[in-house]
Amino acid sequence: MYNSAWKVFSILIPLDAVLFTTFLLFIDKRYVKTFFSTEKGKDMTIRAFRNGNEEQKASMIFTNSRRHWKAIEEEVRGWIEANWERWISERPSWLNDVVRAKIPLGERERGAK
Numbered sequence: 001m002y003n004s005a006w007k008v009f010s011i012l013i014p015l016d017a018v019l020f021t022t023f024l025l026f027i028d029k030r031y032v033k034t035f036f037s038t039e040k041g042k043d044m045t046i047r048a049f050r051n052g053n054e055e056q057k058a059s060m061i062f063t064n065s066r067r068h069w070k071a072i073e074e075e076v077r078g079w080i081e082a083n084w085e086r087w088i089s090e091r092p093s094w095l096n097d098v099v100r101a102k103i104p105l106g107e108r109e110r111g112a113k
Contacts, residue, residue, distance in 0.1 A: 042068040049076070054083070055094045062102040077104065 024032055039047075045068040048060040061069055061076055069076055080103060087095050 042071070045069055046072055055092070058094050058099060062099045073104075080104065 024035070041064070045060045045064050049057050049069065049072065052060065057079065
C-alpha cells in the first residue's frame, strides 16, 4: 500500500508541474502575474475602483462581494450619488437591471420609478 501511494504521488506531482507550466505558457501574458500576486482580493477591488474608469469601477463594486469594498463604502456612495442622475439619463451599457439591483443607493431609496 505504501509503495503504490508513492508511485501515484511520484507520477502526479511531475505531471501537475508539466500541466501548470504548459498552462502558463499558453495563457495571455498579462494574466501570468495574477497567479503569483500576494495582493488580497479586497485590496485589488479597492485599487481597481480607485484607478479604473467608470465601467471598471462599476464592475469591481457591483460584481464583487460587499466585503471587498466595505472599507471604502463612503467613497463608493459618493461616487454613486455624484453620477446617479447622469447614469439614469445616459443609460450606459453596464447599467443593466442586474447591476441596478446591486446599487446601494438605487431607485428605491431615491424614490424614482
